[in-house]
Amino acid sequence: MDPEQTAETTYYNSAYKHGVDEKRRVQIPAKWRPSTLVEFTMILWPKSAHGMCLRVLPRPEMARLLREIEAMPNGDPSKLTLKRFIGSESIQVSVDKGGRICLPEEMATAADIKDQAVLVGLLNQFEIWNPERYQKVKASDAIMAQEAFKMMV
Secondary structure (H helix, E strand, C coil), rough: CCCCCCCCCEEEEEEEEEEECCCCCEEEHHHHCCCCEHHHHHHHHCCCCCCCEEEEEEEHHHHHHHHHHHEEECCCCHHHHHHHHHHCCCCEEEECCEEEEEEEHHHHCCCCCCCCEEEEEEEECCCCHHHHHHHHHHHHHHHHHHHHHCCCC
């Protein structure tokens, strides 16, 4: 068994639309919440053609991401760029007793998240999207999924 996985592995699946309160707190789906208070790493994620979103990684996924970056050759300029970008554009967030996380103001603004958010499961992590941006991503994904599923056994 992978030492970073526990008996309580959480799979982040489905999509949930939740309101964002005046303090920028958003509810985490009950099935996604850890049984103990734990921190997630939230990263301002620039990789979509439809705009930024917030990528939320549990500890094992953040550790895996760091291992992947560290495995890059030291001479690769992307290595330092990724470390600098992810290091400066991420923050540790905790789930509060009400099952919510707080979206930092600058990140929420950059991702255009205001009074509503869509939490999208990525199986081992999740994203938080502006609902209109997510609809565009979902439509694009539906087209690409047909080809992607052909590559699966």
